[in-house]
Structure formats: structure tokens, C-alpha cells
Amino acid sequence: MTIELQIGEQAPVPAALPRLNRSLRPSAKAPVRIVHLGLGAFHRSHQAWYTHQAGDAAEWGIASFTGRRPDAALALAGQDGLYTVVERADGGDSFEIVSSIVEAVDGANVGRLAELVAAPATAVITLTITEAAYRLDSDGQLDRTAPDVVADLALLAGTAAGGGTPTTPLGRLVFALAARRTADGGPLAVVCCDNLSNNGSVARSAVLGLAAAWDAGLAAWVDANVSFVSTSVDRITPRTTDADLEAVEAACGYRDNSPVVAEPFRSWVLSGAFPAGRPRWEDAGAVFVDEIEPFENRKLWLLNGAHSLLAYAGQLRGHATVAEALADPACLHAVEAFWDEAEANLASAGLKGAELRIPEYRAELLDRFRNARIAHHLAQIAMDGSTKLRMRAVPVLLAERSHGRSGAAAALMIAAWMDFSVHAGTLQDPLADEVDAANALTGTGRIRTLLALLNPQLAEDHAITELIEGLSGTFTEPAIGP
Structure with missing residues (x-):
């Protein structure tokens, strides 16, 4: 459903508003085939939107995990993963419900992350974990001396003995890939959507660097079974304000605690292999190229x-x-x-x-x-x-x-x-x-x-x-x- 309002146009505000969920707006949940790390506004305005718009969207559900805090997952889970994209143009706003996120999870739930990544049905892992999360040094390599990298390596080393689980997105991803290796889940693609030059290679270097420091066998498996896709992503997505929540209520007639505001422009350019398949993102305008740099x-x-x-x-x-x-x-x-x-x-x-x-x-x-x-x-x-x-x-x-x-x-x-x-x-x-x-x-x-x-x-x-x-x-x- 898409609603459009011009500047200055007022929508009637019902006295009592129902909360957005899949009962209010019926939408079947697609099976989880994409796991995302970095549940935030940009992911919801970009990769999740493209997946929602894909011609085969009914086959591609996303399980999205938060980073530092669980708030976004808790809010979105209360709405069955549904949320509104507010496209904000000079002439007015349009409102669209996006349904591609079928599971919103606290990033600290590393067990659920490992379970989903290990599942053979999972074909793609997408990342919006910010540039800093790859812990690159000035030479573009993983900084193995960074305190959080050192801490994660210690936690990874203790997992077999029942110790803790890693706390950074990179450590959690490596932990989950180890679970896929153990389960013989087969190959899959990791798609980096962070603002890094040649970001697929950066993600590969960071993942292999951490994996090798923990388990050389895991690093060899990742090298043989995981493709790292480079992308260029582009859509300005500011933080959502209380006024934005009120605008959704006024225009759509329901309460949405997780809307996202974005500009009309969007772009997604990808380069790399998808050994276990991918959604038809090109139906929504994504472009696939041989040379992305x-x-x-x-x-x-x-x-x-x-x-x-x-x-x-x-x-x-x-x-x-x-x-x-x-x-x-x-x-x-x-x-x-x-x-x-x-x-x-x-x-x-x-x-x-x-x-x-x-x-x-x-x-x-x-x-x-x-x-x-x-x-x-x-x-x-x-x-x-x-x-x-x-x-x-x-x-x-x-x-x-x-x-x-x-x-x-x-x-x-x-x-x-x-x-x-x-x-x-x-x-x-x-x-x-x-x-x-x-x-x-x-x-x-x-x-x-x-x-x-x-x-x-x-x-x-x-x-x-x-x-x-x-x-x-x-x-x-x-x-x-x-």
C-alpha cells in the first residue's frame, strides 16, 4: 500500500489508532533466506526495500539482527517486522509498508544468528555494520591488536569449553560461519553494504583475518565456500523523529513505532557471485556489474x-x-x-x-x-x-x-x-x-x-x-x- 500527500495536505486523524502488524495489514511471511547484520534505518530504507520490491519477494524473507542495542529489534518485532517507508520529496510525502523483514532479533542473540546462518536455506548475508566495525588499520588490514578484536578472539577460543560468545558484528559473523561449516550448510554470499572502497574485499579480508586467528581450518572453509560481493549503496536516510511518527499516524491511520524516512533517490550497484542464489533485486532497479570500483x-x-x-x-x-x-x-x-x-x-x-x-x-x-x-x-x-x-x-x-x-x-x-x-x-x-x-x-x-x-x-x-x-x-x- 502506498499513500501520497502533498505539502500542506492534512489527513484525518482517527481517535484511536491500531498498531501496524500483519493482522492489520495482512502479509504472509516469506521464509528466511537472508540474514542481515546491522538492523537500522538505512538497511530498512535500502536492502530491505529492494527485497520487498523484488519480483520473487515471496521467496526471500530477511532475519535482521541489531548491532549494539536491542531496541530496534524489540520495536520491529512488536509489529511482525512491518514498518513504513516515508519517501520525502520536495512536493510531499508518500508512505509504503515494507514486509520483507520477517524476523527482527537482538544482535546479542548469537545462538539464533548461528542457527540461521547454518541453515541450508540461507543464501545471503548482508552487512550494514559501519566502516569502523571492520577494524581496519591504516594499511587496510584487520587490526588484530584492537582491544575488541583481542577480546573476541579470547571469547571465540573459549566457545568450545562453554565460554562466552563474541560481542562485535565481525566476531559474531565469524562465529556464525563456523556454525555453517559444522552443519555442512553449503556455500553462500556475504554482501557488504558499508561505505568502503572495494567493500567486498574489505569484508573478506576482515572475516578471513579473524577466522585465521581463531581456526585455520575455518579460514580455509570460508575461502572456499563464501563469496564476498562488493556493492555501492546510495540513499540518504536521516534519523526518524517524533514528528515523523506523527506524520505516519496522520496519513496512514495506524501507529508505527519504526517508520523510516528516506529521499526519493536510491541506487544499488553490485558485483560478485551468489552461489546459493539471490532475490531479483534488479526488478527494483538494482544494477549488476563486472567492475564496481x-x-x-x-x-x-x-x-x-x-x-x-x-x-x-x-x-x-x-x-x-x-x-x-x-x-x-x-x-x-x-x-x-x-x-x-x-x-x-x-x-x-x-x-x-x-x-x-x-x-x-x-x-x-x-x-x-x-x-x-x-x-x-x-x-x-x-x-x-x-x-x-x-x-x-x-x-x-x-x-x-x-x-x-x-x-x-x-x-x-x-x-x-x-x-x-x-x-x-x-x-x-x-x-x-x-x-x-x-x-x-x-x-x-x-x-x-x-x-x-x-x-x-x-x-x-x-x-x-x-x-x-x-x-x-x-x-x-x-x-x-x-
Whole structure:
């Protein structure tokens, strides 16, 4: 069911509203054939929506597991997995019930995760666990010294003796894959949907790294039986507010405690094998390609790179949302300059440049960012900067330098992040302690130490250190704040 309302149009509000569930809106539950890690708003507006729209959706149910907290699973389970996607366009909202999630589970229920992954019917595991969850070091490999990786390895080592189970998404995934190996469940595909360049290879490296550190036999089995699919995902999905819940009630005549708001635009590009099959996602517009890197980089550099730049520069100039920041000429100029650098290196892919429609994509992004009805908060985007900038700013800066150009626009993004890390107070970042320690230094030493957290090669380049030091302070007036 899809309901559309134009701006200013009011729907009648019933006196007492029933709660959304499969009795109120009859919808048969498809069998679980997809397991998802990272139950959140983006997953529900993107992968779950695509599965709901697939021509063979009746054959593909999703069991979605939360990450850190059980709240989303508890709320969604109370509605039999049903929820409303609110598509928010300039001209009004449309409302659609999505039914592809048939089981919503607390991520701490590792036993249920292992049971479902081990089942032969399960063909696909999808991931939205955030970039930081793969625990990559600056060389793009699994950091086996990270405290949570060390802790998970200890827990995995004790599972045979009845010890605890892993607590991170990566550890839980490896544990569940071990259960599939034991059950002889057969091959399957792991589909990474996080904003990482060549994310399928990243997921493979992280999973194999953790598996090998625990059990060499498991690593060999994963290598032989699990395909890792790379994807480029794209749909702006802000956090749901109380006003959004009220809008659903007014338009749809039921209570939904788990709606998700998204922009009209959506894109999903995939590359890789599905040895046990997959839904017909192409029916909903998904695209399957042989070479995904140009599409990944287009999205990582143009959309995500601009988001990071706006997140740091915008907050330093007192803005709260993407739309507000883009309306600031200083922020807009910085974004356009960064896009020029990124485009120069995307276009070097030859014929792919035409397929990528870069000028059109840039124009679409400006329209999407200016959609003031999508309140995409800069504070949300700013999290985990030390991880995100490795994929969004560093590759463009290195590419520009390799061609004899300054890379000043990419360097400005890094400088803005450094300034923001000082002004932001509490920093939400996996390297927050290291960033704080670096900020206790002064001058070139501080810049070099912060750069080393992103890329050691940058920290050794005196010219880049000088460039970023000269760009520091570009956005610090007016001071950070509302």
C-alpha cells in the first residue's frame, strides 16, 4: 500500500489508532533466506526495500539482527517486522509498508544468528555494520591488536569449553560461519553494504583475518565456500523523529513505532557471485556489474566525501544539517572544489567516465543535498571520521599529488576534520583517544600525528603537512555552535 500527500495536505486523524502488524495489514511471511547484520534505518530504507520490491519477494524473507542495542529489534518485532517507508520529496510525502523483514532479533542473540546462518536455506548475508566495525588499520588490514578484536578472539577460543560468545558484528559473523561449516550448510554470499572502497574485499579480508586467528581450518572453509560481493549503496536516510511518527499516524491511520524516512533517490550497484542464489533485486532497479570500483569511488568521493566536508566545515560555521551547510557559500565552494579534484581522477577510468555520468551525478547531488525536508544532521555524518576520511579524502589527495597537483581541496577536508576534533568536545570516533592525544601537541607535530592516523604516507610528506597546516582555521569563524 502506498499513500501520497502533498505539502500542506492534512489527513484525518482517527481517535484511536491500531498498531501496524500483519493482522492489520495482512502479509504472509516469506521464509528466511537472508540474514542481515546491522538492523537500522538505512538497511530498512535500502536492502530491505529492494527485497520487498523484488519480483520473487515471496521467496526471500530477511532475519535482521541489531548491532549494539536491542531496541530496534524489540520495536520491529512488536509489529511482525512491518514498518513504513516515508519517501520525502520536495512536493510531499508518500508512505509504503515494507514486509520483507520477517524476523527482527537482538544482535546479542548469537545462538539464533548461528542457527540461521547454518541453515541450508540461507543464501545471503548482508552487512550494514559501519566502516569502523571492520577494524581496519591504516594499511587496510584487520587490526588484530584492537582491544575488541583481542577480546573476541579470547571469547571465540573459549566457545568450545562453554565460554562466552563474541560481542562485535565481525566476531559474531565469524562465529556464525563456523556454525555453517559444522552443519555442512553449503556455500553462500556475504554482501557488504558499508561505505568502503572495494567493500567486498574489505569484508573478506576482515572475516578471513579473524577466522585465521581463531581456526585455520575455518579460514580455509570460508575461502572456499563464501563469496564476498562488493556493492555501492546510495540513499540518504536521516534519523526518524517524533514528528515523523506523527506524520505516519496522520496519513496512514495506524501507529508505527519504526517508520523510516528516506529521499526519493536510491541506487544499488553490485558485483560478485551468489552461489546459493539471490532475490531479483534488479526488478527494483538494482544494477549488476563486472567492475564496481568506479561506481564505488563515484559515491564515496562525490556523495560521502561532500558529506564529510560539510559535516566538519558546516558545524564549525554553526550549521546543523546538510541543507543548511550547502546554503553557506564557503561550504558550497569547498564542496565544488573537492568535486573538481575527485572528478579529475574518476574520469581517468577511461570509458567508465561516460558510464558514471559524473556531471549529471553532481547536479543530482546538489538537488538532493538542498532538499530541506530531509533533515540530514551533520553531527551524525561526522562520527568515525578517522575511518571515513581514509576512503573519502585520502585517495583523492594522493591521486592529485601523484599527478603533480596540490590536492588542496581534499587537504581542506582533512584540515576541517582536524579543526573540528578540537572544537567538538566529545569526539565519537574509534580513535578518539589517539586524536585527543595528538591534539595535545602543537604546530607541525600535531598535524603530522593526526595525519598518521589516516595514512602514514601522508604524515611523512612535509609538503602535505605544510599544506594542511596552512589550511587549518579556514572554517573556524564563527565558532562551532548553534
